[in-house]
Amino acid sequence: MNRRLIGSAVGVFASAGLGAAMLPLRSHLSIATTGLVLVVPVVTGVVTGGFVAGLVSVAAGFLVYDFVFIPPYYTLPVRAAQNWVALGVYAVVMVLVARVVTGLGEARVASNARSANARHLFELSELLLADKPVPDLGQSIVQEVRESFGLSGVALLLSVDSRLEVVASSGTSVGEAELAQLRPGARVPVPLSTQSSGETVRLLALSASGRPVGLLVLRGVPNDRALLELLPTLANHLALALERAQLHERALHTEVLEESDRLRRALVGAVSHDLRTPLATIKVASSTLLNPTNTLSDTDTYELHSLIDLQADRLTRLVTNLLDMTRLEAGVLEIRKAPWPVLDLVAEAVAGIRPSLKEHQIEVLLPEQLPAVEVDHLLIGQVLTNLLDNANRHGPPGTPITVAGELDNGDLALSVADKGSGVPPGEREAVFESFVRFDTGGRAGLGLSLAKTFVEAHGGRIWIEDPPGGGARFVFTLPLAITNGTKS
Numbered sequence: 001m002n003r004r005l006i007g008s009a010v011g012v013f014a015s016a017g018l019g020a021a022m023l024p025l026r027s028h029l030s031i032a033t034t035g036l037v038l039v040v041p042v043v044t045g046v047v048t049g050g051f052v053a054g055l056v057s058v059a060a061g062f063l064v065y066d067f068v069f070i071p072p073y074y075t076l077p078v079r080a081a082q083n084w085v086a087l088g089v090y091a092v093v094m095v096l097v098a099r100v101v102t103g104l105g106e107a108r109v110a111s112n113a114r115s116a117n118a119r120h121l122f123e124l125s126e127l128l129l130a131d132k133p134v135p136d137l138g139q140s141i142v143q144e145v146r147e148s149f150g151l152s153g154v155a156l157l158l159s160v161d162s163r164l165e166v167v168a169s170s171g172t173s174v175g176e177a178e179l180a181q182l183r184p185g186a187r188v189p190v191p192l193s194t195q196s197s198g199e200t201v202r203l204l205a206l207s208a209s210g211r212p213v214g215l216l217v218l219r220g221v222p223n224d225r226a227l228l229e230l231l232p233t234l235a236n237h238l239a240l241a242l243e244r245a246q247l248h249e250r251a252l253h254t255e256v257l258e259e260s261d262r263l264r265r266a267l268v269g270a271v272s273h274d275l276r277t278p279l280a281t282i283k284v285a286s287s288t289l290l291n292p293t294n295t296l297s298d299t300d301t302y303e304l305h306s307l308i309d310l311q312a313d314r315l316t317r318l319v320t321n322l323l324d325m326t327r328l329e330a331g332v333l334e335i336r337k338a339p340w341p342v343l344d345l346v347a348e349a350v351a352g353i354r355p356s357l358k359e360h361q362i363e364v365l366l367p368e369q370l371p372a373v374e375v376d377h378l379l380i381g382q383v384l385t386n387l388l389d390n391a392n393r394h395g396p397p398g399t400p401i402t403v404a405g406e407l408d409n410g411d412l413a414l415s416v417a418d419k420g421s422g423v424p425p426g427e428r429e430a431v432f433e434s435f436v437r438f439d440t441g442g443r444a445g446l447g448l449s450l451a452k453t454f455v456e457a458h459g460g461r462i463w464i465e466d467p468p469g470g471g472a473r474f475v476f477t478l479p480l481a482i483t484n485g486t487k488s
Helices: 002-028 031-037 040-050 051-069 081-128 134-148 176-182 225-291 298-330 342-356 377-394 444-458
Strands: 153-160 163-171 193-196 198-209 211-219 338-340 361-365 374-377 399-406 413-417 462-465 470-477
Touching: 002 031, 002 040, 002 051, 002 470, 031 081, 040 051, 051 081, 081 134, 134 153, 134 163, 134 211, 134 225, 134 338, 153 361, 153 399, 163 176, 198 225, 211 225, 225 298, 298 342, 298 462, 338 342, 342 361, 342 377, 342 399, 342 413, 374 377, 374 470, 377 413, 377 444, 377 470, 444 470
Parallel strands: 361 399
Antiparallel strands: 153 163, 153 211, 193 198, 198 211, 338 374, 399 413, 413 470, 462 470
């Protein structure tokens, strides 16, 4: 209303001002020229206040035109027929000009609104392309929709356990009473547009591929034709984005289930295979010792007891690896780093596995002045134990196992080498994966997979090399301990 009053006042004062400005030149101006000049107040009034203000400007211009510039002057009656024609043409043309200018203004406003809405839709489309889980995507949607279109509140409702629940909201949310009406089974019909607390509430159904996805509640929707035309397109974009996010989550869930099932089957197969040999050995040895009919010498008895002890250690390492894998999968593995001498780490690992190395000699080739490393000594000790056990199983009887170390680009590189058949280049990445079967007939267990995980948890890396004379050398790096602000 204020805009109309301002436009009307501008048109009236412009008509009066132009009339006063042309008055001294009245004798030199034709009636047609005066009428053309008085177009200006009409256009000014329309642009400022709209069509109604334009009509007021036409009336003001008409009065100025008749009263000041058409004889007899300063009177409204007109004597000459041609002057009546001039006034009539002026009035008709000015009304048409007001209508045309108003239409152009409305078209410009509508065009700007459509352009702004298209820009908002484009920005929203870019947001919807982001790979986010459904809750995060829903919150981004409601926030962006509310800010882009100037709404007082936006809420996203999705089906949760066959019930519509608010999963994300921005601004004024949906009340419990309103939510009860939206839930399936409610007896109160829900219109697509309602008046709530003086503001318009619109419900935007989201569906993709003919399947309902959710519901978008919009509060304070302006009576903007361009925006109302945009809502179906907006609904399609949101529905497709939500469907894509839901399908992505389902695919991830399916992949996790499939991977868990694969690991479970592999674990059962690996554990049953790895447990069978030591358990069978322990059973045979213990049964032999318990059989009263067997006459065993002290040497035979000692060997059987040693065999039981050896296989029990093997079972202990297997169970330790299984427990570590369980901790990793549960996400409860803690790394407690502290400075540790490298010689102590290696000596502890060698002492722990030495009873199992009856047919191998371990050669430790470490410089005496190696700096300390910043590690969790229990985890790195397990890495060394697993690598030594791997070398023990794959190296031919009587061959040495070599443990060496050297500085490598600010880190410490430790290696465990055997004289076995080596690892083919195409299998050197796969051996660090759990329960992988190879074309050569071998199978990767838990030990190397855990070794890789523990090393990488310390920021290091592990790889396989071909040592001189054949075999395989497993090399891994560890961070040096920091002393006085520098690595020792």
